[in-house]
Amino acid sequence: MAVETATDKTMTMREAVGAYVRDGDTVSLEGFTHLIPTAAGHEIIRQGRRGLTVVRMTADIVVDQMLAAGCVSRLVSSFVGNSSAGSLGELRRRVERADPEPLAFEEYSHYGMICRYIAGAQRLPFYPLRSYGGSDLPGVNPAMRKVTSPYPGPDGESEQIYVVPPVNPDVTIVHAQRADRSGNTQVWGLTGVQAEAVYAARKAVVVVEEIVEDEVVRSDPNRTLIPAHAVDAVVVCPRGAHPSFAQGYYDRDNAFYRAWAGISKDKERLTAWLAEWVHGTRDHAEYVAKLGEEFWDGLAVGEAMSLPVNYGRRL
Amino acid sequence: MTTGTSENTGSAAAVTSSELLSVVASRELAGRRTVFAGIGLPTLAASLAHLTVAPGLEIVYESGVCGAHPSHLPETIADAVLITGAEAVIPMPTLFGSVLQGGHIDVGFLGAAQIDKWGNLNSSVIGDWHHPKARLPGSGGANEVMANSREVFVVMRRHDPRSFTEELDFCTSPGPDRALADGIRPLGAGVTRVITELGILAREGVGEELKLTALHPGVTAEDVKAGTGWDLQVADDLSVIEPPGDAELALLRDDVDPERVYLR
Numbered sequence: 001m002a003v004e005t006a007t008d009k010t011m012t013m014r015e016a017v018g019a020y021v022r023d024g025d026t027v028s029l030e031g032f033t034h035l036i037p038t039a040a041g042h043e044i045i046r047q048g049r050r051g052l053t054v055v056r057m058t059a060d061i062v063v064d065q066m067l068a069a070g071c072v073s074r075l076v077s078s079f080v081g082n083s084s085a086g087s088l089g090e091l092r093r094r095v096e097r098a099d100p101e102p103l104a105f106e107e108y109s110h111y112g113m114i115c116r117y118i119a120g121a122q123r124l125p126f127y128p129l130r131s132y133g134g135s136d137l138p139g140v141n142p143a144m145r146k147v148t149s150p151y152p153g154p155d156g157e158s159e160q161i162y163v164v165p166p167v168n169p170d171v172t173i174v175h176a177q178r179a180d181r182s183g184n185t186q187v188w189g190l191t192g193v194q195a196e197a198v199y200a201a202r203k204a205v206v207v208v209e210e211i212v213e214d215e216v217v218r219s220d221p222n223r224t225l226i227p228a229h230a231v232d233a234v235v236v237c238p239r240g241a242h243p244s245f246a247q248g249y250y251d252r253d254n255a256f257y258r259a260w261a262g263i264s265k266d267k268e269r270l271t272a273w274l275a276e277w278v279h280g281t282r283d284h285a286e287y288v289a290k291l292g293e294e295f296w297d298g299l300a301v302g303e304a305m306s307l308p309v310n311y312g313r314r315l
Numbered sequence: 316m317t318t319g320t321s322e323n324t325g326s327a328a329a330v331t332s333s334e335l336l337s338v339v340a341s342r343e344l345a346g347r348r349t350v351f352a353g354i355g356l357p358t359l360a361a362s363l364a365h366l367t368v369a370p371g372l373e374i375v376y377e378s379g380v381c382g383a384h385p386s387h388l389p390e391t392i393a394d395a396v397l398i399t400g401a402e403a404v405i406p407m408p409t410l411f412g413s414v415l416q417g418g419h420i421d422v423g424f425l426g427a428a429q430i431d432k433w434g435n436l437n438s439s440v441i442g443d444w445h446h447p448k449a450r451l452p453g454s455g456g457a458n459e460v461m462a463n464s465r466e467v468f469v470v471m472r473r474h475d476p477r478s479f480t481e482e483l484d485f486c487t488s489p490g491p492d493r494a495l496a497d498g499i500r501p502l503g504a505g506v507t508r509v510i511t512e513l514g515i516l517a518r519e520g521v522g523e524e525l526k527l528t529a530l531h532p533g534v535t536a537e538d539v540k541a542g543t544g545w546d547l548q549v550a551d552d553l554s555v556i557e558p559p560g561d562a563e564l565a566l567l568r569d570d571v572d573p574e575r576v577y578l579r
Contacts, residue, residue, distance in 0.1 A: 080452055080453055081453075084355065084391065095447065109455070109457070110407070110411060110454065111412070130416050130459075130502060132462075133498070133499025134486070134489030134495070134497040134499065135487065135488065136439075136485050137454070140444045146497070162499070189395070189404060191379070193408065195406070251395055252394070252395065
């Protein structure tokens, strides 16, 4: 067989955000509670991006931080809360009081967001779903449209259904456990909507806990959620999903989720937090070091190895 | 508030609100096969039901976990302990598209800031959506859970006229009556049970209002009507809810939530 030379797409977070996130872009950050690309959000803040449209199903702490840093003018989301640990202070100030400026908000439900990513990934004009009938959501979000199915329903009568439009972000950024240098990205545990979000985007950046050799990926190809052809940049950034977790690497920092309600409620505290932890660190490695080894020991996880499967080989 | 009866002595200290709601909700899951549950009281109720009235019950989490066998009570719907040792972890398009919309969920658990007499729910805003007094988290998957589960149970920590309201500030997750009025065929019955510290409201499906069907001991129908913002109908065969028993409380405290993650 011919020797193939895969493209090495690895770069630093600074380089990736510098190259792929521009002022005014539509940026999708995905990861459903698991593998939230926090470090990428922080680098967007450090580089001072403005006027972004952020697309994220669960707009949580990292979105609140990007809002507070003045990066975001429009939000597309289906859940705007700090998990079950309280409110997002900055988001509420922006939405409730336009303080310090208004935030355009396109409100969806989870499956509505998923369908937008699917339509975006598949370059479809819309995607139907059995949601929204009788809801007030279409009244505040005119992108939700009701159409008549071209086919009769189960009872032979004509059938109406809501549809949502595709979303095609300028860039999607996701976090994952590991990838090879060309971007074959392996994820285990909760896989969320990351694959669809990547395929919907014009450019995709994958941030990983570690780079592994090609043989590691190829020993278990079913674990590759995102093939290299969909990936433009690979960034190695250990612990880059904190305060969320990476299955098998480190646990969720539940204490920080609970603390965020208090930090974000007070604009001065929030500004000081950003100054210390984001603007005050050169990159995520510094943020990790600043937290200290003792802190990380508290989030350490034990081993629970999967048993290997036999892919077989021709004899 | 409610305490155990005479048979509940010794270890069964005063029953907390969370324990009461969890136990009552768990009993309502008798005979159900699949439940879509969020974290908090629904997890407690479903876990207790699994140990009591519904041994075959499968809990499906919004994060994509099916058949979880957690080593510790999960703190979030995506807690790592739910994934390790689970029977299946599926992508969100499969979960919402094929499992939920495909009609595989018997009971969906939802909470809300406001509920009306038809079981329509608001989890988006208090006040006007464009200039809200309070911005709430929004739908998450609630709109889909309502539209696609065979029936929906709601656990409400507060039973007052601001939460049980004649008119919602905003309808995030409509029941089947509102869906029909919008020309959309509903797949499920909508809210069939509302469990509160005062009692249980119930309805069976399309065209039916929530009706008071059961009271906790010491609560009167008048108490519940006073806590409800619409003219609440009372069932002819109004029953009294059996207080949480020693066995239920022991399972809840010792097996389901020994670290008191949610019980307080």
